[in-house]
Amino acid sequence: MVIVMKPDATEEQVKQIEALLKKLGLGVHISVGTERTIIGVIGDKRVLADTPLELMPGVDRLVPIVESFKLAGKTFKPEPTVIRIKGVAIGDKKIVIMAGPCAVENYDQIMQTAKFLKSRGVQFLRGGAYKPRTSPYSFQGLEEEGYRLLAEAARETGLLVVSEVISLASLEQAVKYVDVVQIGARNMQNFQLLREVGRMKIPVVLKRGLASTIEEWLNAAEYIMNEGNYNIILCERGIRTFETYTRNTLDLSAVPIIKDISHLPIIVDPSHGTGKWKLVTPMSRAAIAAGADGLMIEVHPEPKCALSDGPQSLNFETFDALVQEVAKIASAVGREW
Numbered sequence: 609m610v611i612v613m614k615p616d617a618t619e620e621q622v623k624q625i626e627a628l629l630k631k632l633g634l635g636v637h638i639s640v641g642t643e644r645t646i647i648g649v650i651g652d653k654r655v656l657a658d659t660p661l662e663l664m665p666g667v668d669r670l671v672p673i674v675e676s677f678k679l680a681g682k683t684f685k686p687e688p689t690v691i692r693i694k695g696v697a698i699g700d701k702k703i704v705i706m707a708g709p710c711a712v713e714n715y716d717q718i719m720q721t722a723k724f725l726k727s728r729g730v731q732f733l734r735g736g737a738y739k740p741r742t743s744p745y746s747f748q749g750l751e752e753e754g755y756r757l758l759a760e761a762a763r764e765t766g767l768l769v770v771s772e773v774i775s776l777a778s779l780e781q782a783v784k785y786v787d788v789v790q791i792g793a794r795n796m797q798n799f800q801l802l803r804e805v806g807r808m809k810i811p812v813v814l815k816r817g818l819a820s821t822i823e824e825w826l827n828a829a830e831y832i833m834n835e836g837n838y839n840i841i842l843c844e845r846g847i848r849t850f851e852t853y854t855r856n857t858l859d860l861s862a863v864p865i866i867k868d869i870s871h872l873p874i875i876v877d878p879s880h881g882t883g884k885w886k887l888v889t890p891m892s893r894a895a896i897a898a899g900a901d902g903l904m905i906e907v908h909p910e911p912k913c914a915l916s917d918g919p920q921s922l923n924f925e926t927f928d929a930l931v932q933e934v935a936k937i938a939s940a941v942g943r944e945w
Contacts, residue, residue: 610684611647611661614668621666622647628664632656635834639685644668648684650834675869677826679833680840685871691839693768693787693811696731698841699873702944703934704902706732706770706813706875707927710917711739711747712754720909722761724924728931729945732788733758733767734904738774739916740794747915751778755785762787770813770904776804783810793818793845793880796828806835813904815843815877822862826870842866842874843904844895846881855883855920858891863898875902879920885911888922889930896937905930 613622622638622645629636635650649656662670675681690699698704707725712718712735722733737754739747750757758769772790773779779801782789788811795801796817805812812832816825829840844863846856858881866874876895878888892903908914911921922930935945 609649609653609670609672611649611670612668613645613647613666615643617645617666617668621664625661625664625667628659632659637679637684637833641685641687646684646686648673648679650678675826676823677830677870679838680826680829680870680872682869682871687871689838689871689873691811691841691873693839696768698875699901701942703896703900703938704732704875705730705905705931705934706734706902707905707907708734709736709908709914710879710906710921711736711749711915712757713750713915715757715760717909718757718761719764721907722765722767724909724927725907726765726767728928731768732770733761733765734770734790736916737771737782738778739772740774740792741916749916752781755781759785773801773805776801779804779808783808787811788813788841790843791815791828793820796820796825799831802828802831803835806832806837809837809839811839811841812837813841813843813875815845816847816859816862818848818856820847822865822869826866829870829872840872841901842870842872843877844874844881844900845877845904854881854887856881858882860891860894860898863895863900867899873901874899875904876900877904879904879906879917879922883920885920885922885926888920889926889933892930893933893937896934896943897941899941903934 637648639646673683739749762769768787770788771786790813793815846858849857878891906921908921911918938945
């Protein structure tokens, strides 16, 4: 449940309730809004049977949370979460773009891409150092060397870095080089990894699983938040359906649904969502129109030579066209680019 405090509740009153709940062995998560403070209570509610919380100073009312996702839902935090990373806000009025190659291949490739993206106003450089692939014979990534090259490109351009982690070992490496870690679709329910990301407090892009429901996706976010890390950016990247023309089915209905039931920001990955570069720009337009806070786009200097996911990657010319189209839609729906 959540405890909704009165608008004039004092910090001391909040601390008194927090201390009481912790003494009873309950988890406590505090959300400070512009008008009210909300205290989330996690645990067996039966221990509160003889505790009249509603009579404590500063308490307005108690609200039970019926959803399985307690901290990621709007009952706990009605106001949208805006995540700020070194001066860049995600979930605010301005649309953000995370762009770059599916896999980091070499110094020249990642540096050329980073400089181009910086010149186009992109805020985040994305690139894979570890690549979980369906086939064991596909390019698996440069591993830690990939993280190092991303960090070098970031130092050169000032871009922030996003890269995937696939294990606890890769997470320990990544935090030395990147600004945001990505949990990919295959690891959305790797609960040990989710917990460790939660403990590290580093911002995280959490991609939706290949065949996961929205509730399962938000419960994956719950694992991270329950460890104290609220810096979560949800990413819709398509789900597996009967359709075979596209790589996945990009579920853009997830965007307004998330906006309705969760306070977390959401971005969309139309590259993985469609698997075809010609569909990336129209689906990007649709994502922004649906209310997405940003996009994750695969960009490569020469997609036909890419070691990973060339068919869904944009080249520099087609990415330029995408940015122009996104700017138009953003303006039309009251956002900025």
